[in-house]
Amino acid sequence: MNRKVSWKVCIKGVLAFAKPYRTKFFVAFFMVILSTAIYTMNPTVEGMVTTQLADDAAKIMEGIPGAHVDFQRVFLILTLLITCFIVRALALLISAFFLTNAIQHMMHDIRGALQKKIQKLPVRFFDDHAFGDVLSCVTNDVDTLSNALQQTLTKVITGVLTFILVIIMMFRINWIMTLLALVIIPLTALITKLFVGRSQKLFDRQQTTVGELNGTITELYGGFNEIIVYNKQEDTIQKFEDVNRRMRDSAFQAQFVSSLISPCVSFITYVTIGASAVVGCILVIQGTIKIGDLQAFIRYIWQINDPLSQVSQLSAQVQSAFAALGRIFTMLNEEEEDQGGEKHVAKDRMKGTVTFDHVQFGYGKDLLMKDVNMDVKSGQMVAIVGPTGAGKSTLMNLLLRFYDVKGGSIKVDGVDIRDMPREELRSMFSLVLQDTWLFKGSIYENIRYGRLDARKDEVIGAAKMANVHHFIRTLSHGYDSLINEEANNISQGEKQLLTIARAILKDPQILILDEATSSVDTRLEKMLQEAMQRVMEGRTSFVIAHRLSTIRDADLILVLKDGDIVEQGTHEELLEKKGMYEKLYHSQFAGQNFDEMD
Amino acid sequence: MRLIFKYLKRYKLLFCLNVLSVFGFALVELGIPTIVSDMIDKGVVNQDKTYLIRMGGLIVLISVIGVAGTILLGYCCARISTNVAHDIRQDVFRKVQTLSHSEMNEIGVASLITRTNNDAFQIMMFMNVILRTAVLTPVMISVSFILIMMTSLKLSMIILATVPLIIIGVVIVGKISSPISERQQGSLDSINRIFRENLTGIRVIRSFNNDSYESERFDNENVNFMVQSKRLFKLMSSTEPIFFLLMNVAVIGIYLVASFMIDDGALPVGKLVAFMDYMFHAMFSVLLFCLVFMMYPRANVSAKRIMRVLNTEPGIQNHPKEGAEEKEKSVVFDNVTFVYPDGEEAVLQNVSFEAHAGQTVAFIGSTGSGKSTLIKLIPRFYDVTSGKVLVNGVDVREMDMYALRDKIGYVSQKANLFSGTIADNIRFGKKEATDDEVIHAAKVAQAYDFIMEKPNGFEEKIAEGAGNVSGGQKQRLSIARALVRKPEIYIYDDSFSALDFRTDARLRGELKKEMTDEIVLIVAQRVSTIMDADQIIVLNEGKIAGKGTHRELLENCKIYYEIAASQLSEEELAYE
Helix, strand or coil, rough: CCCCCCHHHHHHHHHHHHHHHHHHHHHHHHHHHHHHHHHHHHHHHHHHHHHHHHHHHHHHCCCCCCCCCCHHHHHHHHHHHHHHHHHHHHHHHHHHHHHHHHHHHHHHHHHHHHHHHHHHHHHHHHHCCCCHHHHHHHHHHCCEEEEEECCCCHHHHHHHHHHHHHHHHHHHHHHHHHHHHHHHHHHHHHHHHHHHHHHHHHHHHHHHHHHHEEEEEEEHHHHHHHHHHHCCHHHHHHHHHHHHHHHHHHHHHHHHHHHHHHHHHHHHHHHHHHHHHHHHHHHHHHHCCCCCHEEEEEEHHHHHHHHHHHHHHHHHHHHHHHHHHHHHHHHHHCCCCCCCCCCCCHHHHHHHHHEEEEEECCCCCCEEEEEEEEEEECCCCEEEEECCCHHHHHHHHCCCCHHHHHHHHEEECCCCCCEEEEHHHHHHHHEEEEECCCCCCEEHHHHCCCCCCCCCCHHHHHHHHHCCCCHHHHHCCCCCCEECCCCCCHHHHHHHHHHHHHHHHCCCEEEEEEEECCCCCHHHHHHHHHHHHHCCCEEEEEEECHHHHHHCCCCEEEECCCCEEEECCCHHHHHHHHCCCHHHHHCCCCCCCHHCCC | CCHHHHHHHHHHHHHHHHHHHHHHHHHHHHHHHHHHHHHHHHHHHHCCCHHHHHHHHHHHHHHHHHHHHHHHHHHHHHHHHHHHHHHHHHHHHHHHCCCHHHHHHHHHHHHHHHHHHHHHHHHHHHHHHHHHHHHHHHHHHHHHHHHHHHHCHHHHHHHHHHHHHHHHHHHHHHHHHHHHHHHHHHHHHHHHHHHHHHCCHHHHHHCEEEEEHHHHHHHHHHHHHHHHHHHHHHHHHHHHHHHHHHHHHHHHHHHHHHHHHHCCCCCHHHHHHHHHHHHHHHHHHHHHHHHHHHHHHHHHHHHHHHHHCCCCCCCCCCCCCCCCCCCCCEEEEEEEEEECCCCCEEEEEEEEEEEEEECCEEEECCCCCCCHHHCCCCCCCCCCCEEEEECEEEEEEHHHHHHHCCEEEECCCCCCCCCCCCHHHHHHCCCCCCHHHHHHHHHHHCCHHHHHHCCCCHHEEEHHCCCCCCCCHHHHHHHHHHHHHCCCCEECCCCCCCCCCCHHHHHHHHHHHHHHCCCCEEECCHHHHCCCCCCEEEEEEEEEEEEEEEEHHHHHHHHHHHHHHHHCCHHHHHCC
């Protein structure tokens, strides 16, 4: 996420998500305020009891006849006190419930919005954004935000409120002592500033080291095979240990420095309490304040100390919450791909003709394709061949409008694909990629994914067509067998067959196989192609293949080099031409004239 | 918990210091109320100002001690918890290095990564809380109770009555929250998973127009997660007010009883003030203790996951047999049958063949025929279920595992490179390789040209995940890595697949020139890659379906003929 959004956008965005739950929030906040107000009143009320008792005790001590504790008054104050306690507990409970409901619903909405956003972002977006970053936005960032709102929000509100109310209450008791006690504030601010800046840097470093550690572990676990076979276990452990040790040290520093804040703030509080106690006692002796007030006053200093010593912790949480907010809304404000034009092609008029008309394209500034032209008729099988990086897959990405052309146009059934609604355009295609994508779920669900309303017999039919039915039947749970998260319980070849079955089920006008059978052995590949040809009768198909032997029967072979089509024609035509195709084709066999092939 | 104790034992001294420093904290937190109460009872009553000032000085003194204690506490906590996390990570990592493929697959690489990093981090956070709070609370509670009882035995009875209630409450909360927290964690994993699927499958999902289906799938889990979170957070946030209320009721009781006692003249008011302060601190520590319970379920899940790794027994162990004498170079499979540890059917059945010095043996067969599995048995990624694999006449299980692997140059299907320069990566095969050796290996592997095209040549850094080299380049670098090692046995596991035919052909030509008496084993999909092999072994459903040269097999092995026919033109088949 390189582009940062402003705070204004973030706050606005959060408020928009909070809006549906505003009543809940209002109730919760009101309750928080109520409970804080009561909390700050408690010491005063308790002080009243103490004063009353002290006065009565003094009278008893002095031996005034008939002196005794004024129970009626004490009971009265105690009733007030217990009412306060109960109301406060209730207020806290109510606010917790309302707040939790509101916040968790909000988080649900934000996660949902992010998921929907992902589907609307152009594919280009994912070229410059690592999956890990995007993923961490939905999980870690939303989680951070949720925790911050759930805990920090109330803490900040009560902290500030307590702070203000406590100071007011303190002033009411005695302003001289209050001024004395308020020395805490600038001192604490100073200490906090001193430490927070430093610890923030250390925490940042810790975070960076965590990332580094994660990277190292990922790499070393991923390279497990190599490490084992090259007997590199000891070296690897050394490499890991190096980062691990740095991780320990940076974590230690961050923790230790941040743990210093609390004792330093507390020290000031302690000393202030000591000073207040001395001054307070003297004032009591002078008769300026009552003993209960002194008790209350000291309790108030403890109460201020609480939010103050949490400042460091809270500020870290607030900072990370804001960082998370920034990332979330940067993501939500990313530009979406347009949904395409309004030109419809009637379902019965969809033929599957494809025209590339002087197409230019490049991922960056430089053009990869300078002038691509082709004309594919309905029902043709088109093979695309060429060395790695020649732009074979790019051609298909353009056809599906994962990227837009930079010049020229692509027409399907005579309509510029930019004028078609995206959904309609994509409904015409089935795409099978080399990187098989399956999700955690049963094999049945995975095939049915091609057409969600397919009947069971249609699903099985597609599996049979893809030559994978037999394999599925050998699994212990047949079509209900689960594909696990890593999808490593079935082989790559079997996965490719499943994705082909899925594509067949969709029954599209145009089928694209992008190295779709690279992990299937050639014999099976051949059988598959024959089956496909049956399926694809009257439909257009594009096949990208490494193995030239499997595409000999194509109606049209396009030979790509450095982004452009250098030759096109049928197998025989191209062989006769004795050009690049002929050389590529023959280089399958060892030792033959590959040296002259540039 | 056992895990934590195990590691805590290593830091006994620091831990003792940790406990000791807690007393410093308790001293000041509880000492100050005591002194203040004395000031009220003695100073105010006797109107003794010098006493007051002296006591004020005392407060400053114990504050210094207290703060020193707290800083020490912070130091110990940070030291112990970061050290323990470090040790756990180290042990897990070391353990993983000893595991074999079956254990790796069972737990999963992704999961191992989180176990090494995130789970250890969770434990660290938990340790931090424990060392601070869990040690502090008992000290604070017992010290304040002693003080409370010293102040007034009668009043302390009221508090004692609330303690069991709170303990029961804490236990109940812990019991209820633990399964919710586990469910929430599980649900978060699912959210993660679906979202990752959404990201990796972005093109497929779009081409099928299945956006709404995905949103629905996501939302199901999203709602589930919300429900669990709501439960958990509500439970957590309601404990505090309830506990506080309980304590507060006790406070009322104390005031009531106290007023009667004062009426009798049995209790000085200053004592009451101190009593209330102790009460306040005791309450606070109990609340902090609740935090431990709230963090426990999560830490416990992490601890279990770490223990699972630490307790895994490596399936393949190094038990070299003394006196096993190596004969001349060879790789022999003697009636080998192999079943994956969690599999039902045999992947390989009664496979036998021999490869001798200077020979190239190739393996071909359909997807799932077991050819990749077969060669994984040689470096002992797995051990045979029955039969024997012999290298130089010695059963691989009786060889020193490291010596065995030193003989092998293995190039896997999916080449992994490591962060570092290109030269570092090639030297991975042989640490002390000279520059000339590295360059030569690169040339043979057809990697030299593209390396020289990089801005920094051999010093070009390979990015993490090797994103700056293509699949074909990766394969060539990993071949160079094997070459520089000059092993006795080369194993190529479908390692030419990402190369275009031209590079493939040229590479094979160069490799052929390099080989003298080494044994080369090749798994391939392309017939053209293996046509020249001395022996080709055709595998079908785990059994050998044919053995011989290209020409022999074309004549008498139907499966081989079919494979060849699907790849070669008729003229080429006839030409042979």
